[in-house]
Amino acid sequence: MQTYRNTVDGNLAEPASRYEIFNPANGQSLGYAPESDEQEVDRAVHAALLAQKTWAKRSDGERRDITLKIAQILEDNSGYLAELLTREQGKPLSGPGSRFEMQACVGWTQVPASLELPPETVYEDDERKDTLHRVPLGVVAAVAPWNWPLMIAIWQIIPAIRMGNTVVLKPSEYTPIATLEMVRLISEALPPGVLNTVTGDGNIGSKLTHHPDISKIMFTGSEATGRHIVKASASNLAPITLELGGNDAAIVLPGTDIKRIANDLFWGAFLNMGQTCACIKRLYVQEDDYEAVMSELSAIASQMKIGDGMDESVLIGPLQNKMQFEKVRNLVSDARSAGCDVREFGEVPEQGYFLPITLVGNIMDGQRLVDEEQFGPALPIIRYRELDDAFESANRLDAGLGASLWTDRPEETIELATRLEAGTVWVNQHGAIHPMVPFGGNKASGYGVEFGIDGLKAVTQSRVISIKK
Known part of the structure; x- marks a missing residue:
């Protein structure tokens, strides 16, 4: 039975331990998922931290082209990933199911690749000129859920790396396999360390979100876990995007x-x-x-x-x-x-x-x-x-x-x-x-937005350059 692996610094990591994943439709074993420990979280964050400066120095055009390569990899492997997703998550291949989710992964990769955040002149007179630049935050901790595991992971990964950040992703412990395979495939287009994964339950998620080298947290999941993540952000002052579900x-x-x-x-x-x-x-x-x-x-x-x-x-x-x-x-x-x-x-x-x-x-x-x-x-x-x-x-x-x-x-x-x-x-x-349309919650359904230009802004910080003429 296959043991799937995390991607850390461009390599497939030997798991500290592992646990079995079963098909929710029939109970059949799908293989083993790795279970990270604290040391692997440290290695993944460290790899992302080392890679981030170099990745941020890449031109906007280079990062755009690499993002488009990722979209092509997703397209080329959509059949394989859709079948793995159906067996692991349960949603049907047909209709608004796994093939639909893979189409969304491609689209939500292509659109951020097409967008830009050029410097903006916010003030100018005879004495000064002030321009607002959008620069990367650093290392993004992304925590994805089990209901749309590939699509929502893409929502977190792609805007972050498009804007010069690096990412450590923790998929849900219920649906790690398809996500690990997706990351393994798209990492072929990325320099080592730009995209890394860790796996496990909420304890691993907590170690990731508390990590002192994390500069941004993106989380989709329950309100209860979201509240814990807000507390975790006090340790590293990382800004957060929270999508905590709803009772629509x-x-x-x-x-x-x-x-x-x-x-x-x-x-x-x-x-x-x-x-x-x-x-x-x-x-x-x-x-x-x-x-x-x-x-x-x-x-x-x-x-x-x-x-x-x-x-x-x-x-x-x-x-x-x-x-x-x-x-x-x-x-x-x-x-x-x-x-x-x-x-x-x-x-x-x-x-x-x-x-x-x-x-x-x-x-x-x-x-x-x-x-x-x-x-x-x-x-x-x-x-x-x-x-x-x-x-x-x-x-x-x-x-x-x-x-x-x-x-x-x-x-x-x-x-x-x-x-x-x-x-x-x-x-x-x-x-x-x-x-292209901003998406986010009100009240206890979270804060911050994803998608479109506003979604790109959410994974950057502003830097004003003020010049005296």
Whole structure:
């Protein structure tokens, strides 16, 4: 059985120890992942620190060209990585699954390569000229999650190295293998030390984020871990970009044509089996439209095949790990015990972390499935009478990553959209991110943004050069 390895200073490191990774669809072993120790964290950070000065001296054009080479490597190896991702993470190859994730990896590499942050004249008169330059921060500690492990790792890696930083990446301990293979492949285009990995649980993540030579922390994951990272940053004063997930609300405005929006509503909620930070976790529907929404979503759900994502006909796979499987199952059980209308769809395989597609009606604010981010294929559908009540409900929780409005009159929704307390408010879509559009959370869903020009700025620091004429 293969043992995968970390990339440290351009070489594949011999693991201090290892642990086994299993396919969430069938329990089969995928091989062994390395488990780093404190010494390997030190070696990785030291390698990144030594490489950073030289990497930063490369011209902007050189770093752009190398980034484009990385995009080509991702494209050339997308089939291999997609299959490995499906076996490890569980998402299907087809539909909005592993091949889709690999397409996103390519796109989110090409776009930062195309962007520039040239010096900006911020003030000039007869006596002086002041220009603002964007320079690298140094070594970036990137901590990636298990739900979109390759795509989100690329979101962290590519802007950082594009702007002259070096990176030490820690993938989730649940999904390290595909990420380690991706880093091994793209490191062929990079000088040694520019991109390094360490692996393990939260203790290794903590050693990385506390490290005194870290100059920036990028983290996507839970709010609880995010709070620990904020405390860790006090030891090195590293600025942080935090994306801490959300309990996204969607509001269907009264009188909307439900049949027209039903398919987009469904995938807005059940993309990646609901294991997506910015997907619909709470659906608010005017009481007169409630039955139509339940009927249309039920019709779509009943057509979905649940199973091993290596089957090309499957669009709904397993949950990634036992912890998440048990959490979602318990939340649905709690709703059922409370007398909610629990409707389950799909024939679920006996083996693996599979759950049926679940719609839960007759549920209210305050119940666990509404108030706790489920991160799985169970959608609470909540009636409202007055639109103001729906906005109050949508904003009542601390989460504020995304939200959406659904309507037949999208041109009339700008004022309504500003009432939703979220980093992004979509209209007639949900989770529709784009590599040119800044993305980040409000409230307890984190701070800082990724993507586009603002995302590049987030991995740099400003330097003003003021010249007396």
